[in-house]
Amino acid sequence: MKKYCLVFSFVSLLYAFGAFAQLKSGEPFLKVTHITISVNNLDSMRQWYISMLNARVIRERHSDTLQYVRIGIGDFFIDMLQITGSQREPYQDLPVLQHMKIQGFRHLVFEPENFEKVYSDLKAKRIAFYNDQDVSNKTITHSVFFKDPEGNVLELHKDPAQ
Structure with missing residues (x-):
C-alpha cells in the first residue's frame, strides 16, 4: 500500500x-x-x-x-x-521545522489574494500557526505554516513583491 x-x-x-x-x-x-x-x-x-x-x-x-x-x-x-x-510514517509527525529537513515532498502552499485577511480568518477559526507572520525574511518570502488534522503541513505564502 x-x-x-x-x-x-x-x-x-x-x-x-x-x-x-x-x-x-x-x-x-x-x-x-x-x-x-x-x-x-x-x-x-x-x-x-x-x-x-x-x-x-x-x-x-x-x-x-x-x-x-x-x-x-x-x-x-x-x-x-x-x-x-x-x-502514516513516524517522520510525518515531526514538528514543522524538523519536518522541513527531510528530503522529498514537504508541504502544500496556498497564496491567497489577501494574505492578511485569510491569516486573520484562520486565526479566528483557531488554526494553530507554527511561526509568526514576521518570522520569515520578508525580502525573500512571507510565509506562515500550519497543519491539517492529520498533520500534513500547509503554508500560507505571500510574495513580497506583491
Whole structure:
C-alpha cells in the first residue's frame, strides 16, 4: 500500500517538473491541477478542508477498500484517498521545522489574494500557526505554516513583491 502512495506522489512530482521544463523551453505549458493525499479519516479531513479553507466537494467514490473525495480550492484540487490498511510514517509527525529537513515532498502552499485577511480568518477559526507572520525574511518570502488534522503541513505564502 505504501508503494502505491509513493507512486502517486512520484508521478505528481514528475508531472509538475515536466510542466516547469516545458514552460522554460517555450513548449506548450501543462497546468498542474491537483495533488493526491492518503488519509486516515476521510470524513474529518473533508469537513476540515471545507470549514477551514472553504473547499468545495467536486466528487466522491466509495468501495470496500477505498474511499475517495476530490475537493476544490480555487482552480486547484486535492484528491483524498482513505485506503484500507494504509498507515502514516513516524517522520510525518515531526514538528514543522524538523519536518522541513527531510528530503522529498514537504508541504502544500496556498497564496491567497489577501494574505492578511485569510491569516486573520484562520486565526479566528483557531488554526494553530507554527511561526509568526514576521518570522520569515520578508525580502525573500512571507510565509506562515500550519497543519491539517492529520498533520500534513500547509503554508500560507505571500510574495513580497506583491
